[in-house]
Structures are given as structure tokens and as C-alpha cells.
Amino acid sequence: xxxxxxxxxxxxxxxxxxxxxxxxxxxxxxxxxxxxxxxxxxxxxxxxxxxxxxxxxxxxxxxxxxxxxxxxxxxxxxxxxxxxxxxxxxxxxxxxxxxxxxxxxxxxxxxxxxxxxxxxxxxxxxxxxxxxxxxxxxxxxxxxxxxxxxxxxxxxxxxxxxxxxxxxxxxxxxxxxxxxxxxxxxxxxxxxxxxxxxxxxxxxxxxxxxxxxxxxxxxxxxxxxxxxxxxxxxxxxxxxxxxxxxxxxxxxx
Amino acid sequence: xxxxxxxxxxxxxxxxxxxxxxxxxxxxxxxxxxxxxxxxxxxxxxxxxxxxxxxxxxxxxxxxxxxxxxxxxxxxxxxxxxxxxxxxxxxxxxxxxxxxxxxxxxxxxxxxxxxxxxxxxxxxxxxxxxxxxxxxxxxxxxxxxxxxxxxxxxxxxxxxxxxxxxxxxxxxxxxxxxxxxxxxxxxxxxxxxxxxxxxxxxxxxxxxxxxxxxxxxxxxxxxxxxxxxxxxxxxxxxxxxxxxxxxxxxxxxxxxxxxxxxxxxxxxxxxxxxxxxxxxxxxxxxxxxxxxxxx
Numbered sequence: 001x002x003x004x005x006x007x008x009x010x011x012x013x014x015x016x017x018x019x020x021x022x023x024x025x026x027x028x029x030x031x032x033x034x035x036x037x038x039x040x041x042x043x044x045x046x047x048x049x050x051x052x053x054x055x056x057x058x059x060x061x062x063x064x065x066x067x068x069x070x071x072x073x074x075x076x077x078x079x080x081x082x083x084x085x086x087x088x089x090x091x092x093x094x095x096x097x098x099x100x101x102x103x104x105x106x107x108x109x110x111x112x113x114x115x116x117x118x119x120x121x122x123x124x125x126x127x128x129x130x131x132x133x134x135x136x137x138x139x140x141x142x143x144x145x146x147x148x149x150x151x152x153x154x155x156x157x158x159x160x161x162x163x164x165x166x167x168x169x170x171x172x173x174x175x176x177x178x179x180x181x182x183x184x185x186x187x188x189x190x191x192x193x194x195x196x197x198x199x200x201x202x203x204x205x206x207x208x209x210x211x212x213x214x215x216x217x218x219x220x221x222x223x224x225x226x227x228x229x230x231x232x233x234x235x236x237x238x239x240x241x242x243x244x245x246x247x248x249x250x251x252x253x
Numbered sequence: 254x255x256x257x258x259x260x261x262x263x264x265x266x267x268x269x270x271x272x273x274x275x276x277x278x279x280x281x282x283x284x285x286x287x288x289x290x291x292x293x294x295x296x297x298x299x300x301x302x303x304x305x306x307x308x309x310x311x312x313x314x315x316x317x318x319x320x321x322x323x324x325x326x327x328x329x330x331x332x333x334x335x336x337x338x339x340x341x342x343x344x345x346x347x348x349x350x351x352x353x354x355x356x357x358x359x360x361x362x363x364x365x366x367x368x369x370x371x372x373x374x375x376x377x378x379x380x381x382x383x384x385x386x387x388x389x390x391x392x393x394x395x396x397x398x399x400x401x402x403x404x405x406x407x408x409x410x411x412x413x414x415x416x417x418x419x420x421x422x423x424x425x426x427x428x429x430x431x432x433x434x435x436x437x438x439x440x441x442x443x444x445x446x447x448x449x450x451x452x453x454x455x456x457x458x459x460x461x462x463x464x465x466x467x468x469x470x471x472x473x474x475x476x477x478x479x480x481x482x483x484x485x486x487x488x489x490x491x492x493x494x495x496x497x498x499x500x501x502x503x504x505x506x507x508x509x510x511x512x513x514x515x516x517x518x519x520x521x522x523x524x525x526x527x528x529x530x531x532x533x534x535x536x537x538x539x540x541x542x543x544x545x546x547x548x
Contacts, residue, residue: 049427075429087424089417091484100417101428103410105435151428 008057019214035211090137266392272489274446280484282439283419294466296451311375326444356463368462375456482535
């Protein structure tokens with residue numbers, strides 16, 4: 001089932017954005033992609049999900065080569081993503097936003113009990129069931145974040161690619177986010193996470209991949225990555241290089 | 254006065270059906286089509302020819318017109334939907350110009366500029382419809398069927414997928430939606446529904462010619478949807494009401510008949526400008542402007 005990238009290259013114009021990335025994402029684990037802005041993290045998501053074609057290299061999931069597949073086909077194979085800027089359907093209700101994620105375009109099953117039960121379960125879990133008839137555009141920022149997460153969780157896809165899902169969350173919202181990721185992982189789900197909040201990265205990740213200028217600068221457990229002074233300097237600057245991992249997280253926010 | 258009001262009500266009913274059919278494209282699929290009068294016209298000509306040469310049964314004629322026009326809309330959409338947004342608008346105008354020329358020159362099918370006349374009265378369940386009141390009932394019945402179909406469409410997975418596409422195409426694609434397929438089907442449905450309006454018009458007026466299906470009318474239909482409020486079921490009704498009834502009300506302005514026409518046009522045009530300035534979401538959003546209502 002695992003997701004793997006082998007010698008993947010991508011350039012835009014003369015700019016080599018992804019430069020020979022080889023990566024194996026373990027099943028049932030949370031792998032975080034970290035690195036400075038412009039490191040190529042979101043481009044990597046776009047390559048995996050079929051929004052951008054690779055120049056060279058292969059991407060495979062569950063034994064299938066994803067090369068040349070459309071985003072719709074990638075989704076059908078069980079890889080679903082969120083977006084940094086959320087991209088909710090703002091003029092649709094909370095309920096519709098989630099329902100549309102697990103229906104096929106031409107289904108004539110208007111009132112699928114199974115779908116509705118799944119939608120209800122997910123919306124209750126993220127705390128949005130009571131607001132199901134609200135337009136997505138009327139939700140607060142934190143609620144929108146959870147709606148975006150609910151939308152992909154409801155699909156039942158085994159692999160989620162989450163682009164900065166916790167940015168802007170705090171307190172109880174962050175705790176809920178932790179719980180949701182942990183539950184998904186405990187259910188056998190795989191997560192590839194882009195996140196700048198390093199406290200979250202440290203808490204939820206099984207493995208961290210440090211991307212810089214389109215290359216993997218380092219990969220390892222959270223302990224290995226956060227104790228690496230060179231990466232600290234690369235990512236957080238000299239101020240944090242000697243600091244603890246927790247302080248590093250705060251500084252990054 | 255009563256015949257005048259009946260006539261106005263029937264034309265309003267037809268306009269509502271046409272605006273609803275265009276709303277499938279503009280309001281739900283996000284396709285700004287400026288060629289809808291073509292499908293209205295195609296529906297009218299097919300129903301008229303069927304009535305003249307085969308049967309004046311309204312349901313049968315309308316069904317044939319819907320199938321033909323739906324197929325035409327599908328065939329047109331295949332190449333035209335390949336271009337996006339403003340380019341689509343221009344391509345649609347081009348298609349409308351081609352179709353208008355065909356309506357004028359293909360005399361065998363359309364009767365040319367002279368049009369098709371002598372269309373027999375519609376028959377419904379064996380009854381011949383003669384009076385305007387009967388046509389009003391038929392128009393209302395057609396509108397009710399269209400409304401039910403639209404409610405079902407909007408609440409179906411297909412309707413939700415369309416709205417998702419309209420709101421954010423990239424996110425919809427990420428969730429497995431197919432924009433081209435969805436838009437093709439929406440255009441086909443919109444075209445077929447416009448044929449109902451065309452068929453009603455052909456039977457009611459008993460005469461069709463190209464002047465009713467011009468680019469001007471396509472623009473007017475688009476205005477109905479936008480002025481009323483795209484993406485809602487009530488919006489096109491309000492838009493059709495405004496576009497159809499407001500000019501009629503202006504006939505009662507107390508101005509000399511020599512300047513009535515220009516004054517009507519100016520007042521009408523200014524109303525549209527003001528509406529778009531202060532109610533860009535359309536007349537349907539008027540409720541939000543009331544004191545105490547959420548904006």
C-alpha cells in the first residue's frame with residue numbers, strides 16, 4: 001500500500017523545484033515534510049496527486065505507477081489531499097461540502113444511508129454536525145480548517161496528504177487536530193503532512209523529511225531531526241540552533 | 254385588459270422556464286452561456302415542424318424537441334467547452350451568430366425570415382387547447398414539472414458536484430469530479446429544458462420566426478438569471494418577472510407617446526445598472542438587505 005517516489009524531478013522554466021527526490025512513505029504512519037518556503041513541499045503534493053506531471057522519475061502507490069494519471073484517478077486509487085488555502089465550496093452547506101466528497105458524479109442514489117451515516121459520523125467527530133446547514137463561507141477560520149479535514153476523512157481514503165492543516169489553530173482546536181490524526185493513523189491510515197508548526201510536527205510525526213531547494217536534506221525520527229544543529233540553522237536560523245525542540249517550534253510560529 | 258394579462262402571464266411563464274434552464278448552466282455549472290436563445294429556437298422549430306407534419310400532441314412534440322435540442326446542446330458543448338471563461342463567452346456568441354444565420358437561411362426547416370406559420374393548436378390528452386387560459390394552465394404545468402426536475406437535480410449528487418465545480422474547480426477535481434463531463438451533461442440538460450419553453454412558445458403563438466431567437470434574446474435571458482440571482486431557484490423567477498413585467502409596467506408611464514419608447518429604455522436600463530450596483534447577488538438577495546436580517 002505504501003507511497004513511494006523514485007528519483008523524481010520537476011522544473012518550472014529554468015527553476016529546478018524538485019531535484020531527484022526519492023522517498024518511501026510508510027503505511028499507517030505520519031510522515032511530515034518540513035523545510036523553508038520554496039523548498040518544494042507543495043509541488044511534491046501536486047506531483048503525487050496528479051495536478052502537475054513529473055519531468056522524470058516514478059511515483060507509485062499500492063504497487064501502481066501513478067505516472068500520467070489524472071487527479072481524479074489518483075483520488076480513485078485512495079490518495080486524497082487538502083490545500084494550504086483550504087479551497088472549500090463556500091456557497092455550499094457544511095453538509096454538502098462533505099457529501100460531495102464521497103459521492104460519484106452521476107450517482108442516482110440521492111439519499112444513500114451509508115453516505116449520510118458516514119458524513120454524520122465525521123462531522124460529529126470534528127464538531128461541525130450542529131452547523132451542518134450553515135454555508136461553509138459562514139464558518140470561522142478554525143471551523144473551515146476542520147471542514148477541510150472532514151471532507152478528506154469522509155472519503156475513506158487510506159492515504160491523506162494534508163497541506164498545513166493546523167496553521168492558525170490553537171488550544172482546544174490543536175488538541176482535536178492531534179486526536180483526529182492519531183485516530184486516523186491508529187485505523188491504519190497513512191498521512192503525508194506539510195506543516196510549519198513544529199510542535200505539531202514533533203508530536204504527530206513518526207518520521208520527518210526535511211526538504212530544501214527541492215532535495216531531501218535529511219530524514220529521520222522527530223528526535224533525530226530536531227537534534228540536528230545543521231537543520232536547525234538551515235530552517236530556523238542561528239537563534240534556534242542551540243535551543244530545544246520545543247523552543248524551535250515556538251520560534252517557527 | 255384580461256387578454257393582455259393572460260398573454261403577459263404566459264410569456265412570463267415561458268421566460269421563467271428559459272431562465273431556469275439557463276440557470277443550470279450559469280448558476281450551477283458556472284458556464285456563462287450567451288447562446289441560450291439557440292436552444293429555445295431549436296426547440297420551437299422542432300416542435301413546430303413536428304406539429305405541422307406529424308402530430309400536434311404537445312407532450313410528444315415537446316419530447317421530440319427536447320431530445321433534438323439536448324443532442325444539439327451536447328454536440329455544441331463538446332468543442333465550445335474546451336475554451337474557458339471569457340473565451341467561452343466569445344465562442345458562444347460565435348455559435349449564436351452561426352445559428353441565427355441558419356435560422357434565417359435554412360428555409361426548408363425554419364421557413365427562413367418568413368418563419369413557420371399555421372402551427373395547429375396543442376393537444377393535451379386528446380383535448381385541443383384554444384383559449385389563452387388553457388395555455389396559461391399548460392405553461393404553469395410545464396413550469397411545475399421543470400421546478401420539480403430542478404429541485405431533484407440540485408439535491409442530487411450530480412447537482413452537488415456541479416456546485417462544487419462552480420465554487421472551486423481545483424478542489425472538485427481533487428475530490429474526483431470531472432469538469433468536462435459534468436459541464437457537458439449540464440449543457441445538455443439546460444438545452445433540453447429550453448426546448449420546453451420553445452415548444453410552449455411555438456404552440457401558443459402558432460408562428461415562429463428567427464426574430465425571437467436572436468443574440469439579443471440570449472443576452473436578455475442571461476440578464477434574467479443574473480438580475481434575479483444565479484444559483485437559486487427563486488432568482489430566475491424574479492429575474493424573468495423583472496425583465497418581462499417591468500417594461501410592461503412602464504407602458505403606464507404618464508409621458509407623451511412620442512417619447513415613451515426612449516424613456517422606457519432609459520428607466521429600464523438605469524434600473525438594471527442600479528440593481529447590479531446595490532444588489533450584485535441579484536433580487537433574490539433583497540431579503541438580506543432588510544433591517545435585522547443577516548447580511
